[in-house]
Amino acid sequence: MNLTMKPLIFFLIFLIAYILFLPNFETSRKTIKMEEVKGLTLPPAIVKLLSLEFRNIAADLLFIRASQFYGGKVETIDSSTKEDWQWLYRNIDLVTELDPYFQDPYYMGNAFLSWDAGMVKEANSLLKKATYARDWDWMFPFYLGFNNFYFLGDNKTGAEYLRIASQRPGAWDFLTTLAARLYYMEGKTEAARAFMEKMWENENDPKRKQFYLARLDVLNKIFFLEKAVDVYESRIGLPPGELKALVKAKIIREIPRDPYGGSFYIDRDGSIKTTSNLASKHSR
Amino acid sequence: MRGLLSLAYITFVEGIRSRAIFGIFIMAILMFAASLTLTNLFMRDIVKVAADLSLATISFSGLLMVLFIGNNLLSKDIDKRTIYMVISRPISRAQYMFGKFLGLFLLIIASTIFLGIISSIPVYLAGIDYENSTVIFKWNIYLIAIIMIAMKLALIAAVTIFFTSFTSTSFISLVLTIATYIIGTSTETVRGILKMKTEGIEISPAIEAIIQGAYYIFPNLSTFDIKLQASHGLTLPEGYILWAITYWLIYTGIMVSAASIIMNRREFP
Numbered sequence: 053m054n055l056t057m058k059p060l061i062f063f064l065i066f067l068i069a070y071i072l073f074l075p076n077f078e079t080s081r082k083t084i085k086m087e088e089v090k091g092l093t094l095p096p097a098i099v100k101l102l103s104l105e106f107r108n109i110a111a112d113l114l115f116i117r118a119s120q121f122y123g124g125k126v127e128t129i130d131s132s133t134k135e136d137w138q139w140l141y142r143n144i145d146l147v148t149e150l151d152p153y154f155q156d157p158y159y160m161g162n163a164f165l166s167w168d169a170g171m172v173k174e175a176n177s178l179l180k181k182a183t184y185a186r187d188w189d190w191m192f193p194f195y196l197g198f199n200n201f202y203f204l205g206d207n208k209t210g211a212e213y214l215r216i217a218s219q220r221p222g223a224w225d226f227l228t229t230l231a232a233r234l235y236y237m238e239g240k241t242e243a244a245r246a247f248m249e250k251m252w253e254n255e256n257d258p259k260r261k262q263f264y265l266a267r268l269d270v271l272n273k274i275f276f277l278e279k280a281v282d283v284y285e286s287r288i289g290l291p292p293g294e295l296k297a298l299v300k301a302k303i304i305r306e307i308p309r310d311p312y313g314g315s316f317y318i319d320r321d322g323s324i325k326t327t328s329n330l331a332s333k334h335s336r
Numbered sequence: 337m338r339g340l341l342s343l344a345y346i347t348f349v350e351g352i353r354s355r356a357i358f359g360i361f362i363m364a365i366l367m368f369a370a371s372l373t374l375t376n377l378f379m380r381d382i383v384k385v386a387a388d389l390s391l392a393t394i395s396f397s398g399l400l401m402v403l404f405i406g407n408n409l410l411s412k413d414i415d416k417r418t419i420y421m422v423i424s425r426p427i428s429r430a431q432y433m434f435g436k437f438l439g440l441f442l443l444i445i446a447s448t449i450f451l452g453i454i455s456s457i458p459v460y461l462a463g464i465d466y467e468n469s470t471v472i473f474k475w476n477i478y479l480i481a482i483i484m485i486a487m488k489l490a491l492i493a494a495v496t497i498f499f500t501s502f503t504s505t506s507f508i509s510l511v512l513t514i515a516t517y518i519i520g521t522s523t524e525t526v527r528g529i530l531k532m533k534t535e536g537i538e539i540s541p542a543i544e545a546i547i548q549g550a551y552y553i554f555p556n557l558s559t560f561d562i563k564l565q566a567s568h569g570l571t572l573p574e575g576y577i578l579w580a581i582t583y584w585l586i587y588t589g590i591m592v593s594a595a596s597i598i599m600n601r602r603e604f605p
Contacts, residue, residue, distance in 0.1 A: 097525075097529045097532075100525050101522055101525055101526070101529075104518065104521045104522065105395060105521045105557065105558070105561045105563070106392050106395075106396070107563075107564070108388040108391075108392065108563055108564055108567060109388055109389065109392045111388075112374075112378075112385050112388055112389075115378075116377050119377070151564060153384075153564070153568040153570070154381055154384065155380045155381045155384075155471075156378055156379050156380050156381050159379065159380065160379075188472070256379070256380070257379050
């Protein structure tokens with residue numbers, strides 16, 4: 053055999069073997085890293101040390117990792133467990149420890165944790181960090197105000213955060229009046245509609261824009277039903293026991309459909325609610 | 337004086353001509369190109385991510401350059417025993433050390449300017465692509481951040497000079513420089529963690545003293561790390577730049593003059 057051919061033959065043998073066995077290596081790797089679960093999040097202090105001067109990049113990469121949750125899980129939000137949400141919270145908390153001025157993780161954390169996971173307390177702790185770090189940005193105290201008002205029913209704290217937001221540059225003019233309105237607890241649905249409309253207007257991401265639109269739609273329907281209940285009361289003199297009574301009295305043609313898949317009902321205190329609670333059913 | 341300048345010039349040209357520098361530049365350009373695709377994964381802070389990647393690339397490739405090319409340029413004469421040729425010339429050893437440093441400094445400046453210009457392209461493109469009133473980005477702070485990176489690299493070069501003055505092989509000085517870099521970037525973080533004083537965890541006073549000592553002995557490289565401020569367009573506190581320059585001058589001065597002293601006393605077998 054030609055001497056120069058020998059290395060070539062060896063090279064080809066090794067190359068073919070490499071291609072043949074590559075899947076086996078992969079499966080063998082999987083058996084060892086199977087337990088590297090999503091639950092693994094390093095403490096911020098350790099990541100800060102490990103990333104040396106490349107802390108920003110570490111934050112960016114960790115955020116990409118966290119947003120895989122957004123890309124992969126948002127379609128099947130129903131199947132996310134409490135642990136999944138906890139993981140998301142811990143990761144976003146870590147990212148914002150590394151780079152406290154980074155906007156994206158705060159937005160994502162707030163959107164998912166408050167609406168879908170029902171973890172308003174955690175969402176608010178992220179928003180508080182954002183309000184403190186980004187002291188020129190009015191959006192985060194605005195969201196914080198909304199969460200306090202809408203999810204926690206704490207109008208005073210909500211109004212206080214809206215006041216902080218209204219004092220920062222670029223804030224919408226209507227915030228001051230909105231804060232005043234909230235303070236006296238007037239027209240919860242109407243205020244929520246105003247909130248949601250502005251959030252929808254301000255959103256650039258088409259996916260989230262769609263979310264806001266759906267929520268706005270439900271709030272519009274609730275507002276519509278509330279008005280109908282008012283009409284019913286002024287006509288009959290008694291509050292309607294159930295929504296069907298409104299149709300019977302020919303005030304409305306039909307009960308609107310909840311785009312989230314729930315159904316509207318009148319709560320004991322007379323307010324209109326939906327069984328979906330403006331989020332996917334299974335996540336709460 | 338003429339000898340010093342020509343030595344600096346020779347060192348600079350030698351650095352520019354070395355093949356490794358092309359590899360580092362190609363890597364840097366690839367990373368800038370990657371930043372164009374990576375920024376698509378973000379929603380709002382796109383300019384911030386582009387700036388993060390650009391600054392990190394400048395810093396990282398500069399670091400590779402100083403560690404490998406710089407270290408090689410400095411210790412080559414001793415490694416290859418061409419130092420005998422140099423010390424027989426009418427140039428003092430202190431001048432020799434300073435000339436070497438100056439040459440490396442020029443190399444750092446030239447490559448930082450080159451990388452800085454290329455790096456601003458993805459940042460600029462990300463900026464015109466997306467507009468948001470809550471995103472602040474200021475080119476002047478970005479520029480200061482790049483200058484600070486060059487200063488940091490020059491300081492590391494000075495540390496390398498110091499180590500080459502007493503080590504016999506370039507590998508040892510390389511290892512020592514890398515160790516200094518790692519310690520220098522983390523002392524501030526470690527001190528911060530110690531100050532937090534987590535409950536139930538006792539830190540022995542000896543360790544605390546060691547860390548405090550390390551903080552004074554090793555260069556505090558975090559001083560020159562304003563990448564976070566640059567990518568968010570945050571203004572620096574008044575006087576910060578002035579103090580950073582002062583710190584840099586003093587520390588670099590100590591390193592280069594100490595290297596000259598050691599070199600003067602060194603005996604070549």
